Structure formats: C-alpha cells, structure tokens
Amino acid sequence: MRKRAEDLRRDGKVIAVVPTMGYLHDGHLSLLRAARSRSDVVVLTLFVNPTQFGPSEDLSRYPRDEDGDLAKARSCGVDLAFCPDAGAMYPPGSQTFVEVRELQRPLCGESRPGHFVGVATVVTKLFHLTRPHLAFFGEKDFQQLAVIRRMTRDLDFGIEIVGMPIVREPDGLAMSSRNVYLSPEERAQALCLVRGLDAAETLLRAGERDAGALLGAARAPCEAAPSARIDYVALLDAEELTEIERVERPAVLAMAVFVGKTRLIDNRVLRP
C-alpha cells in the first residue's frame, strides 16, 4: 500500500483516504463521494481496529461484509481498498501509541478508556501507509474528528482533515454500522437521541442559552424510553471539548445512549 501511495504521489496525484471499520452505510458513502470529488485517487481503508475496543466491547461481533463493502466502494468510484488484517497491523512487540491528551478525556474517552489512543494510533498508521493529501471523517464521531484534527496539526502530518455532516435515516436516526444490532422495538426507541437533540435545538432557537436547561431538554426523550439508558449527555465547547455553562460560541451537544445492549452516539453543533 505504501509503495503504491508513494508512486502515486511521485506522479503528482492527489490522494484522499477514507478510513473506516467497514460495514458501509450511506454515511460512509457520502465520505467516499466527497473524497472522489476532491482527489485523483480515493483510498478506502477497511479495518476493524482491535486497539480501539475495550475488553468488554463488541470487537468480536462487530458487523463485517467485505464483499458488500467493496461493491459499494466501486459504485462510488473508489480506486484502492486497503483491508489489512490485525496481525499485519500489530505484529508481536508492537508498543507504540499516539495520544491526544486533553481532547481524548471527556465523553467517549471517559466511557471507553483507551479508545482514542487506539483511534489516534491506527489513524497515524493508516496515514503513513496511504500517504494522503486529504482524509475524510464523519461528524457523527464528533470527538474522534476533533482528536484527529488536533493530532494532525500537532504532529505536522500536512494532511487536510475534512469533516462531513451526519447522514440520517428518513426518520432521523443517525446512520451507524451498529444500528444492525437493534431489535425492531429498540430501533423505534433509538429515535430518543435525535429527538433530544431536536428538542435542545428548538429551545436554543427560542433564546435559551443555559446549559442545564438545554441538557434537560436533550435528556428527556431518552429518560422516557424504557429500553434506553443514558451513558452521557453533555454540552461542550466545540473546539476544546471543555464543559460550558452557557452557549456563547459554537458548542456541541453530544450524547451516548445504550438502547438495549447497543451503545449509540449522536451530536449536534449548537450555534448561538
């Protein structure tokens, strides 16, 4: 992969990479299409990265469909798919990790210790292997995007990080490979996340700036759904991911909610 990428760069080609864990949905496809529109060569990476899963998480049952993914990738004009196995990515003796110390701490960092070290490390490796000029990530993983942006700046990667809007199902549920875990009943109740975000945004537009009030509105639909259990609902500065009392500049309302056993995340940027 690296040899191929280096040859392409030497030929003056602009490379865009879309790193994914596979089981592609329309959110991923929007990244691939955006990458296609801005580069000569689109590289899709498919790798379910073990180092970003905790010991009690869903690594072993994470959904996979490489053939289906490659067909979808082809339809979006992907040029290269890079699908390494875990043994090639982490040979014996591997011990080097990248951490983004502050931004990795709140939200999913608190619920999933080590998660963002795994993300930053694998993205570093994938950047080195695919040598991109541009890299595309979804805004659904808001904190991941913030971590990767900061890492890219701090380590002088010289790669443009492009964030793309959340893609939703017709009824509003944010697309996620993990939605496949939901039973029909859970699927219905999973709408509590987007309803919470909608409620908070409506309140904001009516003039509310107080974090407590906005968070209350966001939590209410989740608290009312019997299969839902809130992991976190938080309102943070959109740049630094530090807690705020009032929305005075762009903030992110971020939530993680277990619906049955499935942990879903969603977020919205609130602008005063």
Add this chain to the structure above:
Amino acid sequence: MRKRAEDLRRDGKVIAVVPTMGYLHDGHLSLLRAARSRSDVVVLTLFVNPTQFGPSEDLSRYPRDEDGDLAKARSCGVDLAFCPDAGAMYPPGSQTFVEVRELQRPLCGESRPGHFVGVATVVTKLFHLTRPHLAFFGEKDFQQLAVIRRMTRDLDFGIEIVGMPIVREPDGLAMSSRNVYLSPEERAQALCLVRGLDAAETLLRAGERDAGALLGAARAPCEAAPSARIDYVALLDAEELTEIERVERPAVLAMAVFVGKTRLIDNRVLRP
C-alpha cells in the same frame, strides 16, 4: 520545510535526515557524512527540544552555536538545515504525544520520566516535516535509537533508521555536546565510563558471561572516581532492553554517570 521536502520527493530525490539538538561534534558529523553518502539531499535539523527535558534538567543552559553548526554542516555537504523555534513546533494547545511503552521504561526512561515521550514526539514531527527516506542517529544514545527504531516500525513510517557507531575523543571519552560542561578535573574523571565498559568487555572476552560480574567490572572505575556518581549501570538484552542474568545473545552494557553536575551516558554492545 515540508513543502520543500515534498517537492524533492516528487522529483525522485532520496532524502536523508539527521535530527540533532545542535552544538555539533564529530559524532554528529559522522552522521552527516554517512547521510551524504546514501542520499541525494541531506537535511540537518537543529532543535533543542523542550519536551524531552525534565523540569530540573539543563534545557536553559544547553549549549548552542547555530552559526558554528551551520559552518560544520556546510563542510559535510548538508543541503538543508531546519532550525525551528519552540513556539513553532509546539503552538498553544499542543497535546499530542507518541509513546513507545516498553522500550521507554528502563535506563534513561527511569531517570528521566517523560524523556522518551518527548523524543518520540519530536522525531515524529521532524519525520513529517522533512519526509526522509533515511534517518541517521548515533549509537551513543542506544535506548533512543531502540525507541526510534521500534516507533518507526510500529507506526509504519517507511523510513530506514540507520545507527552509527559512537565517536570518541582520542582518550576514549564518548563525544557529547554536554562534555563542554566538564571542568578539567571532571574531564579527567569522566574517563571512568569508558574504562568501565573496557573492563567489562575484557572480562567478557576472557569468558565471563555472568551479569553480576560484568556489571561489577563496569562499576568499579566509576566508584573509584571521587567526582562521579552512578545513575545506572545495567546489562540488558540489546533488542528488548530487558534485564538479563547472563550474556547469551547480544546485550548492551549501558551506563549513566553524573560527573560533578554533568550527566554523561555511554554504552557498549557485548556479543558472546
């Protein structure tokens, strides 16, 4: 720097980098000459990296001589010198660090907490900025070389790391920018390091394999020098830097000794 390096790569040039903290001595110059012999473009970096110094260490008084360094570099055929300032390398909000978890632990890692995180981080940044095919480091910093080799492999940098032999003064003292700190009396006593290494190697060649005996021989000259205070003298597996009882495969005898207030390091690889 990165733009320049990317243009050079696109033109098919082979880039070699020699990362240094400046105040160049003949050890550094041997790296530059080796780099010159194996590349089209030699990049010297001069940067006294604050993140690899502890709070009570010698960052503020570390010797500097940029004009002298550039003159020496020119005489070795260096093409580009990259001399960033600390504010450019670590702008406000910088928070991303690279760690090599096991290899950073013993020896200087124990005496200088955080040192190798600083080293791995700045070398990652310098690699990204200078885009080398080859990078040259001295074997005097044996653990640093091991950390950088492992990091380069683990993070898939695709850079060949070249280690070069220790260069010594005529009387055997390993060259170091910090030797300038030594008073004449300390300079004489500083020979205890190389004498310890020589004594241990002589014993090894006589058939001794026991770590305790070899370490005893290495310590004796330092213990006899009144201005010397041993920080560590250790015998480790040369690959994994784990302690060994006997020399059965290549081992590194490594030492750090304060001579007066100046901390000196030296090492030798012992092969059975």
